[in-house]
Amino acid sequence: AQKITQTQPGMFVQEKEAVTLDCTYDTSDPSYGLFWYKQPSSGEMIFLIYQGSYDQQNATEGRYSLNFQKARKSANLVISASQLGDSAMYFCAMRGSTGRRALTFGSGTRLQVQP
């Protein structure tokens, strides 16, 4: 079974500052993928970034980077230079190598960027 834990229900950050959203996971799969999605108040799910369990380097995508620590089973999302439009729910998700191809989601973190 796979489990994703996001321990921060809500986070505040000042505009232009960086923020880290925490994500820890648990899986017995030897190979897996970790994803981050953004969900604005309108409801759509926007894919942000992916990290594979065997990737040697941390993933980066524009202002988004993933701090992947495999031994600690954590995959924290770092957003640099926060913008007001970054205010949204952020979900960490996982796909294992066996079984289902769906994603298992964490409980989410609501990020509010303050001017």
Place this chain on the structure above:
Amino acid sequence: GAVVSQHPSWVICKSGTSVKIECRSLDFQATTMFWYRQFPKQSLMLMATSNEGSKATYEQGVEKDKFLINHASLTLSTLTVTSAHPEDSSFYICSARGPEGGRNSPLHFGNGTRLTVT
């Protein structure tokens, strides 16, 4: 690319009626689609996996007779909430794995359907 369209965006229905939600992959073929449900301020919970040309696979605790899934073509999956009750009110969102394939391919989501049963 990899656009998933979901319709309707919102629907209000009376208790006891049925509601059909459509999910289309617009620019790629999706042999598998996933249906999620999201209650207010909660996470996305997988309801079922929709397989083109075969029966859907339901998650534990999801009533297959209540949530009918049909995946008749490579670009269309439908979810029908039968005999809807107020407790079925929720945000339903479909997704499909992109044409990129591979372990790292993300799920592409529709914009969701907000169902309110009165």
